[in-house]
Amino acid sequence: MEYRRLGRSDLEVSRICLGTMTWGEQNSEAQAHEQMDYARERDINFFDVAEMYPVPPRPETYGRTEEYIGTWFAKTGRRDEVILATKVFGRSDRKDVRGGPRLSREQIKAAVEGSLKRLQTDYIDLYQLHWPDRSTNTFGKLGYSVIDEDDVVTIEETLRACDELVREGKVRRIGVSNETPWGVSEYLRLSREEGLARIDSIQNPYNLLNRSFEVGLAEMAYREDVGLLAYSPLAMGTLSGKYSGGAKPEGARLTLFERFKRYSTDNGKAAVDEYVQVARDHGLDPAQMALSYINDRPFVTSNIIGATTMDQLKSNIDSHELVLSSAVLADIEAVHHRYPYPCP
Template sequence: MKYTFLPNTNLKVSKVCLGTMTFGEQNSESDAHAQLDYATEQGVNFIDTAEMYPIASREATLGETERYIGTWLKKTGKRENLVVATKIAGPNRGMGYIRNPLDFSKKNIDEAVNLSLKNLQTDYIDLYQMHWPERVMNMFGQRGVSKIDPQWQENFFEVLTVYDGLIKEGKIKHIGVSNENPYGVMKFISESYNHNLPRIVTIQNPFSLLNRLYEVGLSEIGMRENIGLLAYSPLAFSFLTGKHLNGIQPTSRLGLFPQFTRYSSENCVKATKLYQEIAESNGLSLTQMALAFVNQQDFVTATIVGATSTEQLQENIAAFEVTLSPEIIMEINKIQEVFPNPAP
């Protein structure tokens, strides 16, 4: 296992981050514990979750993922050896059962942090992230911003002030954003500089062979400002395993939750077939090539991988031992030119 540091921190993290959003929906508590056991045995010390998990989010299972991780942490006593990240849900997603209103007010952030601490059975959270922005913008399958959200009032300073208090209390160590745009990232950075407030250290955005939009604008900011990308959906909801090329598998996440359509367009299918040909011609599985490609990007701090079985997790973690040659990267980039970012 290879390790790095979360930017501007002393937190050493594995390049593989265990994603957990299936815990509580597609995975039972015993499944979740088995995955956590295996991942940590392989050297993974970085775990990512969220208050709204599992996916697909619903009131009946809200918080189950954090609770499964919490029971495992209590059982194993491994908390001090791990970097645990979680997220606060933002508005605009029809999830008033979490809190109402769903915003980043001091009251709501305090409530969310305290509940996550309780669920995770821990005294502190290493990395606390805003799951998506308060403002309506392009995220979760939307490519661009053509209109400005007239309801939202800028509050970057106020939000950072709340986090400053929580860091001083010892409840959280560092903060990050997720599903953000260059505008939001730079506003958070400037407010931190101007007012000596906590600095975001990571951004958790999608990045894969089917979605390289992070490279447009955000990658330069990340590298120049030393903000690490935690790349999620590197296998595009398992589309980049190749198993859906002849139709969506009914027991898969895409089969169980057909509302997740961002990776199943016609162009995604066409591009995936071409990527599979590159992988096979070089003696690799598509899974290996897809994960190795993400891992090799300079702006990626860690890649978030999840699975619905320990067998899948084994294959995913093993893929990080693969290094792609410059020739393979060139072939990949040719496909990107023909089908640029088919999954928004």
């Protein structure tokens, strides 16, 4: 397994990160523990979670995924083998979480205490801001509108709260998620000018159906050492080809939850069919091809894979051994030019 430095920290994280957002909804506690055991067998040292997981989020399952990781730490005693990343809610109307989550100092301090308790640890290696407090283009939103700026928690307040956590030793490093070029720039500016903790990563969606990260953030990630932690690298599993032709595999995510339609546009389905055909033309597994493409981008620090079965997990991890030929890459780019942005 290849390891890469997390930002400008002294932490070395595996090129493949174990994603966890199905644990507690599609996966049981025992299955979650089995996945963590296997990930460590394969030398994966980087686990990613969030206080809101599992997804789709529900009040009755809030925090359950962190709890599963906590029980694994307690059972195995392997906390020191893992670089653990979790996230604090961004602005939301979820009244069951602190009366409505915000990225204020008070809420961040409360959130981290809850995560530490559920995770059964006294420190978090990477604490991430799940999405901005301000109104911006997260989760594929197009256009642009501004909410009442008087009701926005400033980035400076958020960053100062994170800086306190670092100074207290509860958090080692910090990162952002679902952020924009302006947001990343502002965090870096405040860190530089005010002597506050510096962000080391950005966790945004990145896959063959959504390469928008390359437009404004890839250069910043590379030049400023704020590497991408790529989430949804298989576009909610669509790039595996398992949904092609209108298939609805039993127990699969898009079969169970109709709310996940982001990658189910007509152009998205057409692009998937072409990418799957590229893989088959070259004798490759479509999911491994899609993951390998992400693994080798110079601005990517780690690729966050997720799986609901052990067979999926094993295959996804194996993608780190696959090197795509120039012919495969050329065919991928040809599909991309035909469908440059099929899904928002």
